[in-house]
Amino acid sequence: MDQDASKGRPGRKRSEQSRAAVLQAALKLLREQGYAALSIEAIARDAGVGKQTIYRWWTSKASVVLEALVAQAPTPLAPPSHGSLGEVLEAFLASTFQALKTPRGTGDILRGLMAEAQLDAQFATEFRTGLIERRRELLRSVLAQAQARGELAADVDLFLLVDMAFGVMWYRLLVGHAPLDRALAHELASLLLRAGAPSAPRRPSRPTKA
Incomplete structure (x- = not known):
């Protein structure tokens, strides 16, 4: 995890054994x-540490959960590197959506962390830099590579395409009005391709006969 995203209050250097016990207890x-x-x-009771130990190294429950969530993420966390841009986008989105659907899984955790981020400005920064921006940069890098190959328009706003993708995800995750599933991944990937597609070259008009 990024060092800045795991900073708690200043104090003694963390015991790696205690840190691991706290993160494992949080996930459990x-x-x-x-x-x-x-x-x-x-968390303290299950990890066998005192509350003061946790508060010495993390600023809040949300900070502990964020570090635990990032620590358990697959490494390296990256989209597939083969296939057409549409296939890569669909696979990336489908795997992201799938991870959110397990009972009391990542989706439940992210809803809680997003709620905390609206109330705690310090945690909002941790959440954005420790998790959100990392996922956004992964998708942006895929789009940038496609743009360099000419699969996306040279002037398309890649950050706006990323907002479109994750905006849909967050809206459905928070509101719960429609599923996050493979069908959505397919439709959303197609939408991103259409939004970023290079303009078709204009055919020269035929001269009119006198």
């Missing part, structure tokens, strides 16, 4: 109870 309790029911007290 998240699976058992969900984010809303999770507490620092429960």
Whole structure:
């Protein structure tokens, strides 16, 4: 995890054993109870450390959960490197959506973290730099490579395309009005391709006969 995203309060250097125990306890309790029911007290009890140990190294429950979530992410976290741009986008989006759907899984955690980020400016920065921007940069890099190959228009706003992709994901995740599934991944990938497609060369008009 990025160092800045895991900073807590200044103090003694963290014991790696205690850190690992806290993160493992957080993940275990998240699976058992969900984010809303999770507490620092429960994490400390399950990890076998004191609450003061957690508060010395993390600023909040949300900070502990964020670090635990990033630590368990697959490494390296990257889209597939083969196939057409449409296939790569669909696979990337489908795998992202799939990870959100497990009971008391990543989707539940992200909803809780997003809620915390609206109330805590310090955590909002941790959340953005520690997780959100990393995922955005992965997708932007895929689009940039496609743009360099001429598969996307040279003047298309890649950051806007990224907003379109993750904006749909977050809206459905938070509102829950429609599924995050493979069909959406396919439709959304197609939409991104159409939005960023190079303009077709204009055919010269035929001269009119006198």
